[in-house]
Amino acid sequence: MNKPGKIGFVSLGCPKALVDSERILTQLKLDGYALTNSYDGADLVVVNTCGFIDSAKAESLAAIGEALHANGRVIVTGCLGAQAETIREAHPNVLHISGPQQYEAVVAAVHEHVPLTATPDPRIDLVPAQGIKLTPRHYAYLKISEGCNHHCSFCIIPSMRGKLVSRPLSEIMGEAERLVAAGVRELLVISQDTSAYGSDLKTRTSFWQGRPLHASFAGLCAALGELGVWVRLHYVYPYPHVDDVLPLMADGKILPYLDIPFQHGSPRILKLMRRPAAAENTLERIRRWREVCPELVLRSTFIVGFPGETDADFRTLLDFLSAAELDRVGCFQYSPVAGAAANRLPDPVPAAIMQARYAEFMIVQQAISRRRLQRQVGRRLSVLIDRLEDQAAVGRSYADAPEIDGLVYVKPKTRLAPGELVEVTIDSSDDYDLHGRID
């Protein structure tokens, strides 16, 4: 029998890009290709790129260069693929370029450049029911929609990924069930705007296990909450209808965790940013959420130095931080994205001022995060073990998403394995992490 074509794959970018990679890999495997994680011996290498900010673009272009150097035959896809001329300019020899979510185009290009000489043998080329996953076995990203209906002035994602297209709820539940059956204990719900889920479907009904399900944000959370695993919500905006899912968190159906990219605290800057839900009274909303669910953990990201940000705006942002008492916060200095509307705004913030504001922001927030984390000391928390290190097992509680939040170091590590959910007494905390024991 002929050998199947062998495809190498490099996946860059955010969890949404990772899900795109998983989908392409699953299709290639179904078609009968062999997959390899090395350049050597691959008939071709696919690079799934990120094009969000300039540093991500540079990283993507470098990865394409490395693959070309090591292998020579490269297909490019993903967000940077939407700027084909940038790629061609740096690397004229790539075989094919496609944009984000263009799964069929990538797979067709692989078929064109590495024609299959063998048909897949169903006894050997088994693809797991949940598809090919690039995350550890015990957690998985669940993408609920593509695209975005907003027009944030610093972002070009809508022009790369198009308008919001939600997946039918029955399809999402089918995928979630397969993941859980395959051993996944934590589902990380992702999209560009999770709180907008279903708005394009007009709450259309679909059927799961013979029951009607309504495609809405609350319907999605209620259905996922029935699966008996951790359900973590990313990229939510503080709209009034988000209030409806707080009782599910208080009842332990979904994790009391919300990842809300607020980006700023000054209404004037939020307006310049054209952020969704910018007009809402966010502090009051957060207060009410915590009333319903005191365990709620809030993670967010912010941008300092957005064009036009005055000292007064920055003080308003610091006041917002102090009042909101967010648990986990990431901060970025504004960096222009080619093609974004914000590039046309007047009054850019000088680099030195931006850097000083960033440093001040971090000092203010670090004290808040440390204080919030200390509240966990003395509690018993369920911890999902991710890996074993020399001295301890390393896991996460409901308050920590993988890759972006803190960790829980658990001792003794004997008899613990990745994917296990254990009860841990928390003994101490530091700036980002918790330390605890199994009694």
Ligand code: SF4
């Ligand atoms: S919500 Fe704003 S930042 Fe997020 S993808 Fe949509 S336009 Fe971009």
